[in-house]
Amino acid sequence: MSSEIKQILTTDGIPLEVSLKKAERKNKIKAFLLVAPLLLFLIITYVFPIGDMLFRSIDDKMVTQMLPKTFKAMETWDGQELPEEEVFAAFHEDFIKLVEDKREGKLSTQLNYTKNGFKSIIKKLRRKSKSFEEGNYKEQIMAVHKRWADVEYWRAIKRRAPEFTSQKYLKGMDMYVNEEGKIVSVEEDRRIHRVLWLRTLEIAFFVTVFCFLMAYPIAHLLATLPMKYSNLLMICVLLPFWTSLLVRTASWMILLQQQGIVNDFFVGIGLVADDNRPEMMYNKTGSYVAMTQILLPFMVLPLYSVMKTISPSLMRAGKSLGGTPFVAFWKVYFPLTIPGIGAGCLLVFILAIGYYITPALVGGASGTLISNQIAFHMKSTLDWSFASAMGLMLLSGVLVIYWLYNKIVGIDNIKLG
């Protein structure tokens, strides 16, 4: 035996270590190339557009580009008293250009978001500006309307100078930047978004709890019954799972309406009077009932797949060691099902927090969620940057839960059906 260790060589004379690494790298590239088409497709059509949403939500270039000279002149203005003549002159120059391009309407809408009262004074300015004489624009503009002589309005214009803004995010939390540049909440009776966020969390939380309470016993039954019975009962879980969401929502609309079957039943057993049928739809109750039924399979399936792996002899062992069935269940069976509970609850919560269709149809005004507000701004007010901002706020919440889910359950352990 020689004292020095000889390098092991492959047949073509390359050290084995190098050769192995090469093969390994080749395999890595091969595996990656298989994933690449889908990954690339998703990055282009999905991940980038979500990034685009982020950009849209903070983008505030519109006003910056409409009043470039004004903002340049305003750079040296301290905002204490009315700006100097040069600011007015620059503003006049920008404004004439906007009127030529017929874009002054857009400016007034944008400025009105920052401070109410811009719409009318911009309209007035457009009319009067046609007869403006050259020079001394400060006097002439201030003469158009008394608000043009109010320093508050000039401060509002200056606030729109930066290219990026967090204003949409603040608005999503019912806050805004006031005249002094401080972040404050809007008046109590106008805090619509906070109410919506809280309601979304509340409904998602309670739907998760209801689903858990209902799913646990039936998942246990399915896991402990003999195959031939459990397969039959499994259909009761899987059929709703595969049925169209709209069909299931439609059936709840029929059941819950005032002349509907549930109300008929309540009247029949004398629970409520015929002329005093409760509203069970177009309010929170409707959202709760329909969402619980629709999301229930997503709780049953993960619970079932975990319970299926628990050996019944464990419960028997617990009982034979002197535990009552309840003690055996609580100390032995229940702890073993916790991974399934975690998976099911997180899945249902994630799905419930972003629900849109069902609340929109059966939720009425008091049962709608944050998603409905996003859709409203996308389709009705066309304030897409605000919709993007709220969407991303919701998304960041969901991603935290997704990350938790990945930690607890592991993404590759998701089971379907």
Added chain:
Amino acid sequence: MALPKYTEPHYRIWHYIYLTICAAVFFFLIAPLFVIFPLSFNAEEFLSFSDGMKSLDPDAFSLRWYKDMIYGTKNPWGLAAKNSFIIAIFATIGSVILGTVAALGLSSRHMPYKGLIMAVLISPMIVPLIISGVAIFFFMAKAGLAATHTGIVLAHIILGTPFVVITVTATLSGFDHSVTRAAASLGSDPVNTFMKITLPLILPGVISGGLFAFVTSFDEVVVVLFLAGLENTTIPIQMWTGLREQLSPTILAVATCLIILSTLILVTAELLRRRSERLRGINR
């Protein structure tokens, strides 16, 4: 689940309470679906059981709403059904191809950054649909694909692939890789090995992933609401509009057809799952 003879009375009572609770939950799950079925044969325009229906009078039942669904002039159900099927079929093909190939790469033990990539590939399933809808709409509007079939198909491929990736990766986890090595040692090239050896073995997983993708596309309404123009209307959009404006019994006729369709898909999916479990030898 018979109780042993020696069970004490209060556990016996508890056991029957437990069974009652289970029965109630199963009823809650399945009963709403069965309300639609009889009501779709209602001869009248109401969405509740008429007295005639309660006494099983044959005159109270009719196929009126089914006729309206097929021949009704105001109802664009025909166009919607055609669009829905075309979009769902192409979206399924796209999802199955992209998803299966990606799953092959993901289940290789050489795959780098597996967790991160898997998280990205699954994300369309986790991210709330409304956010996906907004993001995809921005993309399609920029790409000039809004209000086109192509745009909707692409959107549904995005939403459908996670299901294919999950089911095929699950099938591949029980896959014996020595058979592909055997094929390679016998001189087969990788494509031939995949077509002749791997694909037939993982086919149940691929098909059940495809079924998920099909149902996802066929049932999808949030993203389509953003993308579709009048020409691209689908069954879910028509149902959505109908449910918002006025609940007509025609919708119930459509819903009944959809329930029958989903029953067929469920049966296929179940048969496939059992076959796949048998093949993988994990039949208990």
